[in-house]
Amino acid sequence: MKNYADLWVGYGERKANRDCEHLKKIRLSGAPESDCIVKNAVKELKNGMKAMLDAEPEIVFGEAAAPVAVTDGKSLRESEEYRITICDDALSLEARSGAGILYASFDLLRTVACERDVRKAYAEGKTVRPSNPLRMLNHWDNMDGSIERGYSGESFFYVDNEIVIDERTRDYARMIAAVGINAVVINNVNVKQAASLMITDRYFDKLAELGRIFAEYGIRLFLSLNYASSIEIGGLDSADPLDENVIAWWKEKMAEVFGKIPTLAGFLVKADSEGRPGPFTYGRTQADGANMLADIVKEYGGIIIWRCFVYNCRQDWRDRKTDRARAGYDNFMPMDGDYHDNVILQIKNGPMDFQIREPVSPLLGGLRRTNQMLEVQIAQEYTGHQIDVCYLIPEFKEILGFKTYCSESRDTVADIVSGETFGSRYSGIAAVTNTGNDFNWTGNYLAGANLFGFGRLSFDTELSAEQIAEEFVRMTISQDDEVVRTIVGILLPSREIYEKYTSPLGIGWMVTPATHYGCSVDGYEYDRWGTYHRADHLGIGVDRSDKGTGYALQYNEPNASIYNSPEKCPDELVLFFHHLPYTHKLHSGKTVIQHIYDTHFEGLEEARKLAETWDALKGKVDDAIFDNVRERFERQLFNAREWCDQVNSYFFRKSAIPDEKGRQIW
Numbered sequence: 001m002k003n004y005a006d007l008w009v010g011y012g013e014r015k016a017n018r019d020c021e022h023l024k025k026i027r028l029s030g031a032p033e034s035d036c037i038v039k040n041a042v043k044e045l046k047n048g049m050k051a052m053l054d055a056e057p058e059i060v061f062g063e064a065a066a067p068v069a070v071t072d073g074k075s076l077r078e079s080e081e082y083r084i085t086i087c088d089d090a091l092s093l094e095a096r097s098g099a100g101i102l103y104a105s106f107d108l109l110r111t112v113a114c115e116r117d118v119r120k121a122y123a124e125g126k127t128v129r130p131s132n133p134l135r136m137l138n139h140w141d142n143m144d145g146s147i148e149r150g151y152s153g154e155s156f157f158y159v160d161n162e163i164v165i166d167e168r169t170r171d172y173a174r175m176i177a178a179v180g181i182n183a184v185v186i187n188n189v190n191v192k193q194a195a196s197l198m199i200t201d202r203y204f205d206k207l208a209e210l211g212r213i214f215a216e217y218g219i220r221l222f223l224s225l226n227y228a229s230s231i232e233i234g235g236l237d238s239a240d241p242l243d244e245n246v247i248a249w250w251k252e253k254m255a256e257v258f259g260k261i262p263t264l265a266g267f268l269v270k271a272d273s274e275g276r277p278g279p280f281t282y283g284r285t286q287a288d289g290a291n292m293l294a295d296i297v298k299e300y301g302g303i304i305i306w307r308c309f310v311y312n313c314r315q316d317w318r319d320r321k322t323d324r325a326r327a328g329y330d331n332f333m334p335m336d337g338d339y340h341d342n343v344i345l346q347i348k349n350g351p352m353d354f355q356i357r358e359p360v361s362p363l364l365g366g367l368r369r370t371n372q373m374l375e376v377q378i379a380q381e382y383t384g385h386q387i388d389v390c391y392l393i394p395e396f397k398e399i400l401g402f403k404t405y406c407s408e409s410r411d412t413v414a415d416i417v418s419g420e421t422f423g424s425r426y427s428g429i430a431a432v433t434n435t436g437n438d439f440n441w442t443g444n445y446l447a448g449a450n451l452f453g454f455g456r457l458s459f460d461t462e463l464s465a466e467q468i469a470e471e472f473v474r475m476t477i478s479q480d481d482e483v484v485r486t487i488v489g490i491l492l493p494s495r496e497i498y499e500k501y502t503s504p505l506g507i508g509w510m511v512t513p514a515t516h517y518g519c520s521v522d523g524y525e526y527d528r529w530g531t532y533h534r535a536d537h538l539g540i541g542v543d544r545s546d547k548g549t550g551y552a553l554q555y556n557e558p559n560a561s562i563y564n565s566p567e568k569c570p571d572e573l574v575l576f577f578h579h580l581p582y583t584h585k586l587h588s589g590k591t592v593i594q595h596i597y598d599t600h601f602e603g604l605e606e607a608r609k610l611a612e613t614w615d616a617l618k619g620k621v622d623d624a625i626f627d628n629v630r631e632r633f634e635r636q637l638f639n640a641r642e643w644c645d646q647v648n649s650y651f652f653r654k655s656a657i658p659d660e661k662g663r664q665i666w
């Protein structure tokens with residue numbers, strides 16, 4: 001008996017309503033039978049169909065095609081494309097690589113698992129090319145087994161500074177490949193202690209094995225890198241990217257590392273951020289640091305993914321000039337075009353830090369001559385710790401759909417990170433993952449929808465949040481239409497509900513410092529992190545207009561003018577960009593203060609309704625899933641009530657303006 005759930009690769013024994021007719025014989029063409037990814041695809045098809053239909057399909061092989069030489073993101077996407085058609089004698093899966101065959105197999109398995117009509121799904125032929133070249137998960141797992149911002153147990157990669165490889169590792173690879181993930185960073189971006197030794201003999205064998213397992217599912221292995229390795233493990237006294245000794249040390253080190261871990265695809269680097277070392281120490285730019293490493297790993301086909309989360313975390317709250325939101329753009333824009341072609345800048349979706357509502361980072365649409373990747377967070381650091389249900393796919397859809405006005409056409413974030421807008425060499429999307437060694441992988445069972453959904457969306461950004469939610473429920477909880485509708489109905493509004501009872505109108509923060517769960521309106525107000533709401537008895541918000549920090553002007557027009565004006569700025573972001581009186585009228589017709597009261601009461605009430613809706617599923621879903629989510633809802637309601645009452649009381653006490661509806665405020 002496994003000590004973890006199979007989630008969407010369990011398939012289960014639900015034989016009703018499934019059409020076996022077209023599934024007796026499956027022909028795989030385009031990649032050789034001997035390819036190890038194809039072998040895994042065959043295994044998936046046989047085991048999956050057997051579980052679902054009680055019959056193993058006959059697998060036959062068609063012609064192999066000339067393989068695509070993968071040299072960049074575009075060719076990577078081409079190589080992963082697949083086509084499924086119904087032929088007279090068999091169902092045909094064609095691709096140009098093992099990975100394409102694997103994705104086609106998972107497509108077919110999903111169709112059957114969701115009880116969709118196979119004939120309808122493929123009658124006209126279905127061709128799919130992944131939307132994004134790199135579709136990546138970032139683990140913030142530490143080697144002692146803890147996980148930074150982990151809310152679902154401990155790491156399943158590490159115990160006591162050792163790398164663990166077991167059946168769970170392989171099933172994890174299956175599970176994420178099944179939703180289209182093709183790259184994983186297996187250690188925390190804060191690389192300290194034992195993790196700094198990942199690029200030494202101590203871990204090479206295990207990493208090579210791990211890399212092999214992932215590669216057999218089309219997944220590239222990346223490691224987070226300690227920028228100061230030349231000092232910490234090399235014994236040099238510098239990490240200056242222009243220092244010849246430092247460069248020589250890295251050359252030798254990378255030859256060793258890529259020699260020992262042949263499947264290694266590259267590194268993720270957090271430099272000059274929150275106490276991590278970086279090129280700034282030596283008066284060098286971020287480009288100097290990234291390019292030095294990129295030049296060295298180039299001969300091994302390696303990529304350097306460099307994070308843009310670089311800001312001053314020792315700010316003085318009295319200082320109104322320094323604006324953390326500006327930092328990414330200020331630090332990285334001036335060198336647009338200087339980053340070498342195997343560097344990718346990884347940009348958090350918002351300019352601050354994964355708050356429930358932020359504007360899209362102006363680097364996306366600002367940078368034009370640099371490879372870029374979007375970074376989102378499915379670990380619910382600021383969005384309820386996988387206690388509160390918060391389905392994030394609607395938010396990711398908004399981000400991807402955001403028009404940056406960086407070009408006449410194809411100017412959305414989705415266009416940019418797909419590589420289409422600027423013909424970037426590499427691009428993609430990464431998510432800080434929400435997994436751990438809990439039985440159900442993600443703590444709250446419903447948080448699994450974010451893991452499933454991130455993969456599906458990064459593979460096909462056209463999918464709707466609703467389609468993805470429905471697939472998740474059908475594949476892991478129930479096929480009963482009523483149950484599916486009910487759970488999809490819980491997931492879809494959950495982000496908006498979470499936003500309503502937490503911080504209003506884009507202001508963010510107001511969370512308990514350090515843990516980031518629960519309300520603390522002034523928790524970060526007098527701190528060093530650059531995270532302020534600036535509320536006084538007259539108003540609230542940060543002036544980021546041209547009269548304030550000027551952040552709004554980092555956007556392309558017309559976004560800059562829209563955000564710069566309190567009249568034009570969308571309500572949901574207005575306090576991010578402007579300091580406004582409580583009596584300011586929003587587009588909704590409500591005043592700021594009334595909006596705060598109303599949304600908080602509504603958010604609490606709507607969270608209660610979600611919990612009641614879940615309660616009504618007792619007996620209709622697996623007891624373990626029911627109890628898991630129910631227990632989380634109890635905690636969510638406690639949390640939502642605290643948020644509602646504390647925020648409302650705080651602003652009533654500050655403003656002395658009563659609630660128009662006379663509800664109880666403490």
Ligand code: GCV
Nearest residue numbers: 140148149189190270309353
């Ligand atoms: C991994 C925030 C989090 C940190 C995280 C950091 C980052 O500050 O609270 O835990 O560190 O972001 O993204 O690097």
